Amino acid sequence: MSLIKAENLDKTFRIYSQGSGIKGYLKSFVKRDYEEIHAVEGLELEIDEGEMIGYIGSNGAGKSTTVKMLTGILEPSSGLIEVDGRNPHRERKKNAVNIGVVFGQKTQLWWDLPVKESFKLLKEIYEVDEEAYDERIEEFDEVLQISEFWEQPVRKLSLGQKMRCELAAAFLHHPKIVYLDEPTIGLDVAVKERIRDFIRKMNEEKNITVMLTTHDIGDIEDLCERIVVLDEGKKIYDGALDDLVNRFSSRRLVMEIKRPEDFDIDIDGVTEVKRTDGGLEVVFDRTEISASDLMREILDDYEVLDFQIKEPDIEEVVKKVYNEGI
Amino acid sequence: MKLKKYLSFTKVGLREGFQYRSDALSGIGATMISLVLFYFIWKAISASGELAQPFSVIISYVALARVIDNATSADLENWIGDRVRKGTIVNELKKPISLKKQLYFYQLGKSSFKMIVRGIPALIIGILFLNVGVPGLINSFYFIISMFLTLNLAIFLSYTTSMIVFWTKVGWSLRMTRSMVAGLFSGAMIPLYLVPDNIRALFNLTPFPSMVDGPISIYQGTAENVFSVFGIQLMWLVILGLLSEMLWRKAKKKLTVQGG
Numbered sequence: 294m295s296l297i298k299a300e301n302l303d304k305t306f307r308i309y310s311q312g313s314g315i316k317g318y319l320k321s322f323v324k325r326d327y328e329e330i331h332a333v334e335g336l337e338l339e340i341d342e343g344e345m346i347g348y349i350g351s352n353g354a355g356k357s358t359t360v361k362m363l364t365g366i367l368e369p370s371s372g373l374i375e376v377d378g379r380n381p382h383r384e385r386k387k388n389a390v391n392i393g394v395v396f397g398q399k400t401q402l403w404w405d406l407p408v409k410e411s412f413k414l415l416k417e418i419y420e421v422d423e424e425a426y427d428e429r430i431e432e433f434d435e436v437l438q439i440s441e442f443w444e445q446p447v448r449k450l451s452l453g454q455k456m457r458c459e460l461a462a463a464f465l466h467h468p469k470i471v472y473l474d475e476p477t478i479g480l481d482v483a484v485k486e487r488i489r490d491f492i493r494k495m496n497e498e499k500n501i502t503v504m505l506t507t508h509d510i511g512d513i514e515d516l517c518e519r520i521v522v523l524d525e526g527k528k529i530y531d532g533a534l535d536d537l538v539n540r541f542s543s544r545r546l547v548m549e550i551k552r553p554e555d556f557d558i559d560i561d562g563v564t565e566v567k568r569t570d571g572g573l574e575v576v577f578d579r580t581e582i583s584a585s586d587l588m589r590e591i592l593d594d595y596e597v598l599d600f601q602i603k604e605p606d607i608e609e610v611v612k613k614v615y616n617e618g619i
Numbered sequence: 620m621k622l623k624k625y626l627s628f629t630k631v632g633l634r635e636g637f638q639y640r641s642d643a644l645s646g647i648g649a650t651m652i653s654l655v656l657f658y659f660i661w662k663a664i665s666a667s668g669e670l671a672q673p674f675s676v677i678i679s680y681v682a683l684a685r686v687i688d689n690a691t692s693a694d695l696e697n698w699i700g701d702r703v704r705k706g707t708i709v710n711e712l713k714k715p716i717s718l719k720k721q722l723y724f725y726q727l728g729k730s731s732f733k734m735i736v737r738g739i740p741a742l743i744i745g746i747l748f749l750n751v752g753v754p755g756l757i758n759s760f761y762f763i764i765s766m767f768l769t770l771n772l773a774i775f776l777s778y779t780t781s782m783i784v785f786w787t788k789v790g791w792s793l794r795m796t797r798s799m800v801a802g803l804f805s806g807a808m809i810p811l812y813l814v815p816d817n818i819r820a821l822f823n824l825t826p827f828p829s830m831v832d833g834p835i836s837i838y839q840g841t842a843e844n845v846f847s848v849f850g851i852q853l854m855w856l857v858i859l860g861l862l863s864e865m866l867w868r869k870a871k872k873k874l875t876v877q878g879g
Contacts, residue, residue, distance in 0.1 A: 366712045368875045389715035401710035403631060405638050410631065417627040418714055446638070 294378075295339040296470065296502055297363060302336040302372035304358050304526075305329050332358040334526040336372070342469070345496050345503040347513040347534070350523035351615050356506045357396075359523070360472045363504070364394055377469060390419065393463035397475035400455055401462060402447040408458055409443050412465065419466035426465075433461040436491045453484035460488055464495050470502045471495070477509050489515045510608045522614055530614065534607070541605050541613060546575040546587060548600035560590055572599075624716065625724040632728020636736075646736040650689055654744055657681050670813065675750050680810040682745035683835045688807040690738025691770040691830070693726050693777035696797070700781070700790020708874075719778065719867065726774045754838050761845050765834040768852040772830050775859040776801070782866035785873050800825075806832035826855035 309325040333355040340346055350356050361367040362374060365381030365388050374381055381388040402411040416426050434440045437457040442450055450458070456476060463471050473492070477485045493516060495501050505512060513520060513534065520537065522530035530537055543564065549572035550556060556573055558566070562582030567574040577587055584602050591597065637643060661681055665674035699722075702708040711718055745751035754762060780797045784790050802808045804827035811819060811832045822828050829851045836842035 361709065364709075364713050366709050366874075385712070386715045386717070389713055392713070394710075394713045396707075396709055399705070399707045399710060401707070401713075403635070405635055406631065410634060414627050414631055417624050418716055420621070420624070 296342045296344075296377055297338065297340040297504070298373075298375045299336055299338040299359075299363070300373040302333055302338070302359075302362065302374065303331070303370045304333040304355070304362060304367065305331050305370045331526050333362070333369075333523075336523075336526075336528055338521065338528070338531075340502060340504065342502055343496070343500045344519065345492075345517050346505065347517035347520040348504055348506045348523065349508070349513065349520060349611065352508075354523040355526040356523055357474055360394070360396075360474050360504070360506060364392060364472060365389065390466070391469045393466065393468040393471040395456075395459045395463045395471075395473045395476050397456070397473075397478045400447065400459060402455070402458055404448050405446055407444050407446055408439065408450070411447065411458070412462065415462055415465050421466050429465060429467075430461075433464070433491070436494060437461055437487060453480050456480060456484065456488065460491055464491075464499075464501070467499055468501065470504065472504050472506075474506045475508065476505070477507065477512055485509070485511065492516060510606075510611060514607055522611075524615065537614070538605060538607060538610050541610050543576055543605060544579050544584065545603040545605075546577065546584065546600060547571075547603055548573055548575070548591075549598040551596040551598065556595065558591065558594070560587065562587070625720050628721050628724040629728035629731070632725045632730075633732050634728070636729060636732025643732075643736045646733070647740050650685070650737045650741045651744070654682065654685055654741060654749070657685060658749070672810075672812070677810055677813075679745075679750040679752065679839070680806075680812075680835060682741070682749040682751050683838055684805075684807045684810070684831050686738055686741045686745055686751075687766065687769060687831050687834055688802070688805075689741050690734040690766065691730065691773045692733050692737075693730055693770075693773040694794055695722055695726055695774070695777040695781040696784060696790035696794035698722070698725075698781070698790070700784045700788070700793075703784050703790075704788055719863070722778060722781075723774055726777070727770075730770055730774070752839075754840060758837060758840055762834060762838045765837050765845075765848060765852065768849065768856070769830045769834055771856055772826055772852060772859065775856060775863065776826065779859050779863040779866065782863055782870050785870035801827050801830070804828065805830045806835065826859065829855055 306329070307327045308330055309321065309327050336355075336359065338359075348356050348359070358367065362369050363376060363381060365376075365383075365385040368382045376388055377391055379388050402408065403414070412430065415421075421429070430439075437460060439454075439457055439461055442454050447455065447458070460473075460476060463473070476492075477488055480488070489512065492503060492505070496503050496516075503516075505516060507513060518533060520530070520532070520534050521528060522537075547569075553568065553573055556566070558575075560582065562579075563575055563577045565576040567576070575587070575591075577584075588600070658678060658681075661677050662674060664670065665677060670677065699708070702711065711721070714721075742751070746753060753759075776797065777794075780793050781790065783793055787793060804822045804825050806828060811822065811828060814822065819828075829848065833842075833848045833852060837845055837848055842848050
């Protein structure tokens with residue numbers, strides 16, 4: 294049985310429009326026009342224990358709303374959610390013991406107090422015993438290096454330091470599931486790397502299920518085998534990351550040849566030839582011509598100094614998915 | 620309910636108070652200044668000679684009112700307002716604890732800090748210079764109970780108004796309104812025996828008189844029946860408890876409809 298299950302999930306918000314100009318503001322101050330926004334529509338989702346899934350979609354696609362429903366903070370407008378056999382909204386507190394959440398950009402640490410005070414509080418809230426607490430903090434420190442600023446008030450920490458603390462806080466009680474809503478937003482490469490290492494380690498060693506919302510393709514590539522793509526509240530893809538990449542069948546052959554100015558080919562399956570600084574780029578559809586056949590034909594006519602076949606990068610694929618759908 | 624869990628919020632509240640030394644010190648300073656201010660205002664009013672009581676009696680009441688007001692303050696409106704506006708309230712709702720209990724114990728810590736840096740110094744000054752006097756053992760004991768009930772009332776009241784933040788999104792205006800009304804109706808600003816009877820009757824329909832005037836009457840030994848003071852305080856605690864619970868249920872719905 295899956296750990297997280299959502300069936301036909303809908304979430305509709307009522308928001309009011311502000312109007313424009315002073316007249317509009319005054320009008321909306323007196324009488325408000327409400328508008329319905331379908332944040333999530335007909336979502337079906339099943340996640341098994343120990344999985345690490347990437348939940349992606351453009352801004353406003355409904356990712357955070359889904360996370361808020363799964364954590365029990367928001368009640369769905371209709372549909373069914375079961376997390377570890379519970380309705381997370383109706384049994385919010387019981388469900389909360391089993392989960393860890395990081396809402397990126399929204400710190401849960403106590404702003405004026407030293408980092409360790411926030412952790413002590415979390416230790417009490419989640420009833421982590423003394424021994425396990427010490428052990429885990431030490432273990433987290435190895436990867437996240439939080440002891441460097443353990444005694445400092447949170448307001449003095451950099452964004453990266455804060456996020457490392459947030460991560461540690463979410464995993465402190467070894468929950469069954471951790472929801473990470475954009476955990477690497479705005480961080481430098483080194484911190485991102487450290488955070489990814491940590492998430493991977495927790496998933497592998499403690500079998501903690503991770504649902505990761507992100508705009509960072511690096512996160513997905515590094516961590517997730519399975520991705521779910523959301524667009525305007527609807528799920529448009531759910532499956533292996535590799536399969537999604539393979540659906541986009543165009544490949545690029547990048548090469549360097551002698552006398553590139555003479556290069557002129559007419560081969561079925563080649564859709565575009567681009568001249569770049571370093572040489573040539575041939576775009577081809579691999580369902581029509583295989584890379585080896587294409588190479589053979591080119592080698593017959595030209596003297597190739599160097600070549601490389603490039604798969605589409607994920608970023609490009611995702612961009613395409615957002616723009617055109619699947 | 621696991622008390623230990625929630626008591627750690629009291630610790631955090633207390634700790635937060637003592638985090639900034641200058642803040643603690645300026646708290647003491649502000650209390651002193653307000654005492655001096657009230658002293659001169661009431662001296663000037665008394666000089667008109669139209670008040671029913673001599674200045675020495677009035678200043679004793681006013682000084683005690685400052686003590687109680689300072690020792691039992693609560694401010695949850697800003698705390699909630701801040702989190703509702705920034706959306707960080709989700710971080711509170713993801714935890715396996717009740718928001719109400721968390722806030723109650725947190726405020727208990729914050730208020731204890733205020734009691735230490737504001738209430739107690741004010742009481743000492745009052746006893747030394749402002750004719751406040753020291754009650755007998757039994758009345759002191761009753762006064763402490765009554766103060767504790769007032770503290771609870773202050774927290775419940777602040778929690779109740781802070782629920783409205785889920786609609787207004789702004790905390791400080793609610794807090795200002797609440798504390799102005801409370802100051803006027805409770806006796807914290809004007810001794811209630813100077814208020815005309817018919818207006819006084821109106822005040823008595825609110826929880827405020829039981830918060831300051833009540834404990835003062837116990838301290839000064841003027842209460843007709845100590846247990847009826849406690850009774851009224853307890854009654855308002857129950858009413859505010861129910862009211863806040865009702866508002867919280869609506870607020871949760873609201874949060875759900877508009878997306879936090």
